Amino acid sequence: MDITKDIRYLGVNDHKIDLFESQYIVPDGMSYNSYLIDGGDKTIVMDTVDGRFVSEWLDNLASALNGRKPDYLMVHHMEPDHSAGIYAFMEKYQDAVIVSSAKAFQMMKNFFGTDWSERRVVVKEGDTLSVGSHVLTFVAAPMVHWPEVMVTYDTTEKVLFTADGFGKFGALDREGEWDDEARRYYIGIVGKYGPMVQCLLKKASKLEITKILPLHGPVLSQDLGHYISLYDKWSSYTPEEDSVTIAYTSVYGHTREAVKLLEEKLKAKGVKFTTFDLARSDMAQAVASAFKTSKTVLATTTYNGDIFPYMREYVEHLTERNFQKRKVAIIENGSWGPMAAKVITSMMEKSKEIEWLGTATILSALNESSSSQIEEIADALSK
């Protein structure tokens, strides 16, 4: 597949994977992208692929090279979904040289027992490399998503190779709207590192970019402003829309009844919401939703003097990703000693700019008093 006049796609689709990074469901599979830049008298390969697909990737490369030999392998990111093929590549192409950051070479030594000290070019922020007719500039992107990460700007064709940045769940042979699966990917995997992504976006804003070439998901070539604007919102923890994420756990259905009452009241007020039963939903989707919307309701039971395990896990996912700048309400249920509000507020103590919209306390089942507290929460959410 040709991406531009000189850039070919070498990547693979993975439909066999059960959980990406051993935790994220990927119903539409996953792509591991890799590219070849053909600069005429020199060529460079941009990253490798996951270990289960190295042989397929080497075949793709051989076919794109059409009898030639590659001069360079650029390694943007050492996570094994992109780096697993380095050793096989270096064995097959004995004259090739690896280009990467100093940190990445340290990781190569850890992963492969060698950093190919005789066959390497160490690059840092601002360095350039001529690959035939193409001049590449390297940009440091630490913690997007590991510390060694670099991105590469091809000044000749004005395209940006963004490593995990602008990646998306889903294989390339499946149709799929970008925003939802890119958000779930970003919030799950890179969400903690917003300030570092902001820093990269700032550097990228100085470049004229015609295409974004990530290591997962489609090449982006139309309406780049849309994708960059979403990345700006996600990495600055700015809500995408004024709506509500309702996340709940319920053991015997009484907390669910309270959530249903809240839903009815929100519907009547014309407030948009999305609800997740945390025991039965994709946790990553529920987490991503809280970062999309401006308001969150956490409804849960007291459990062993704490909160129900799925809610504890959910709040931990939020806080470890720096959940902030949001309005939050709590519905707590406890038959003899409701603890959820106390536990949740303490778990979110360090979360910045959280505006608490109130708590409804249910003692076992809804009654007049708790129903009226839910009405008050619905009022606050509608403002």
Ligand code: FEO
């Ligand atoms: Fe797709 Fe951080 O690896």
